[in-house]
Amino acid sequence: MESLSHATGEAFRLLLSGDAQLWAIIAISFKVSMTAMLIATPPAILTAFILAYARFPGRQFLISFFSTLLSVPAVVVGLTLYIILSRQGPLGDLRLLFTQTAMVVGQIALCFPILVAMAHSSLQQSDRRAWETARTLGASHSKAFFTMLREVRFGLLAAILAGFGRIIAEVGASMMLGGNILDYTRNIPTAIALETSKGEFAQGIALGIVLLAMSFILNASLFKLQHKRRRYA
Amino acid sequence: MTKQCEIQFSQLYKTFGNRIILQNAELQLYKGVCLQLTGSNGAGKSTLLRILAGLEKPDQAVVSCAGKLMQWRHARKILQQRIMYLHQQPYMFDGSVSFNLGYAISAMKKQQRQQKIQQALEWAELGNLAEAHASTLSGGEKQRVALARAWLHQPSCMLLDEPTANLDTASRYKTLQLLHTLKQQGISLIVASHDDTHFSDLFDQTLQLHAGKLEQLKTLTVINSDKVIPITRVSA
Numbered sequence A: 001m002e003s004l005s006h007a008t009g010e011a012f013r014l015l016l017s018g019d020a021q022l023w024a025i026i027a028i029s030f031k032v033s034m035t036a037m038l039i040a041t042p043p044a045i046l047t048a049f050i051l052a053y054a055r056f057p058g059r060q061f062l063i064s065f066f067s068t069l070l071s072v073p074a075v076v077v078g079l080t081l082y083i084i085l086s087r088q089g090p091l092g093d094l095r096l097l098f099t100q101t102a103m104v105v106g107q108i109a110l111c112f113p114i115l116v117a118m119a120h121s122s123l124q125q126s127d128r129r130a131w132e133t134a135r136t137l138g139a140s141h142s143k144a145f146f147t148m149l150r151e152v153r154f155g156l157l158a159a160i161l162a163g164f165g166r167i168i169a170e171v172g173a174s175m176m177l178g179g180n181i182l183d184y185t186r187n188i189p190t191a192i193a194l195e196t197s198k199g200e201f202a203q204g205i206a207l208g209i210v211l212l213a214m215s216f217i218l219n220a221s222l223f224k225l226q227h228k229r230r231r232y233a
Numbered sequence B: 001m002t003k004q005c006e007i008q009f010s011q012l013y014k015t016f017g018n019r020i021i022l023q024n025a026e027l028q029l030y031k032g033v034c035l036q037l038t039g040s041n042g043a044g045k046s047t048l049l050r051i052l053a054g055l056e057k058p059d060q061a062v063v064s065c066a067g068k069l070m071q072w073r074h075a076r077k078i079l080q081q082r083i084m085y086l087h088q089q090p091y092m093f094d095g096s097v098s099f100n101l102g103y104a105i106s107a108m109k110k111q112q113r114q115q116k117i118q119q120a121l122e123w124a125e126l127g128n129l130a131e132a133h134a135s136t137l138s139g140g141e142k143q144r145v146a147l148a149r150a151w152l153h154q155p156s157c158m159l160l161d162e163p164t165a166n167l168d169t170a171s172r173y174k175t176l177q178l179l180h181t182l183k184q185q186g187i188s189l190i191v192a193s194h195d196d197t198h199f200s201d202l203f204d205q206t207l208q209l210h211a212g213k214l215e216q217l218k219t220l221t222v223i224n225s226d227k228v229i230p231i232t233r234v235s236a
Helices: A002-016 A020-053 A059-069 A074-085 A100-125 A128-136 A141-151 A153-169 A172-178 A188-197 A201-230 B045-052 B072-082 B097-103 B110-123 B139-153 B169-184
Strands: B007-016 B019-029 B034-038 B060-065 B068-070 B083-086 B157-161 B188-192 B205-210 B213-218
Touching: A002 A201, A020 A059, A020 A100, A020 A141, A020 A153, A020 A188, A020 A201, A059 A100, A074 A100, A074 A172, A100 A153, A100 A172, A128 A141, A128 B083, A141 A153, A153 A188, A153 A201, A172 A188, A188 A201, B007 B045, B019 B045, B019 B213, B034 B045, B045 B083, B045 B157, B045 B188, B060 B072, B068 B072, B072 B083, B083 B139, B097 B110, B097 B139, B110 B139, B139 B169, B169 B188
Parallel strands: B034 B188, B034 B205, B083 B157, B157 B188
Antiparallel strands: B007 B019, B007 B060, B060 B068, B205 B213
8 A cells, every 4th residue: 555655656656756757758759649539530531421422332341340340459450460561471571560650650550540430429329400591592512521520520520539548548558569669669558558567656656646747638529529519409 | 693593403303212202303493582391200311302402312303494404413412502502500611711712702802702701791780709619609699600501602592401490599590581582582491491480581482301201381372573484393
């Protein structure tokens, strides 16, 4: 108990003192995960929109496919991409394994299905009169598309938060594809795993606090936005 | 400036499974003419209006715009540009009344847009609701916002699906006033409604959709001062 309280105190000290190594790990985490989100979000939302509004053969299969991908463990995604990116793999020549790029690829693979499934759900539930009203008021297809996104923006924001929440905290794919190299591919979850295995809890707790604080801030912001909207509904 | 609306629909067919909605229907639209569309519940009035607005694909249709015959694929674009469809319960975008009105003229410069919005608010007697959130409006107010949006957009033709259903007397009266103004401005109107009493001054002709066919119930009496123009040819 004493060691836990000591570790927690040390964790706060590390955070508040601006420990360079700790904040470097946090920076890498955010850089990799935000890059992955920036790359994955536009095509995921477009895919969700097509699945919600277009009718084509194989649509149901695709919806089921993305739903299935939601439950694939991160470590399986990591393993699959490891095989593809390893020296003997089909993309081995790119030498991407154990780089931040590989981590970004892994995180895109993890968040894409979440973004598609949740955005699709929001768009599917949206009022189709919105699209028709936009079109009948002279909006082009692209303007009507962005109007629809605006109408379901809170659902999309929730999808983005859920996707970000998954990849910033996942350890399996990051560990396998990044290799947990200090100051390069060591991010928050891989650092927590490593420090805990060494019995060094302070840095792990400090990083855990960062994750919790981030999660709280993001969810509180979303709740506030939704609450603001509900006042009018 | 309202565009001349001379759109002709012929060989209109639409089925849902075994249910026939439209069967070789024919319809011509002329500028400033108001048609009443009646029919029993489920007869397909809304489907017909949605097809005319280019929002729903018919099984078969020949559309002619200004004498030029075109296939549905091409016609659809023109219909969506020229014809405006108003849902029975108009959809309001998430935002203020001003935002909803501005949507119809979003290509305009900000200052000009603001002026137009102000004019539309006065036109529809919505001045005191400019900044109100659209979702807080009553049914009648929403209907007026939708009509003001249409007034700003200036379509050639407007299709209204039961615009006065569930409205109180005052709201119905205001909606009718606005429809009269739109008609006077040369906008063609097709109104799906059973309300003969309140709309009697507005309609030039009444059509009934029955068993997939459009039947003419009341003959057109006045369109121009010098001649009567046939606005519909009803298929046999």
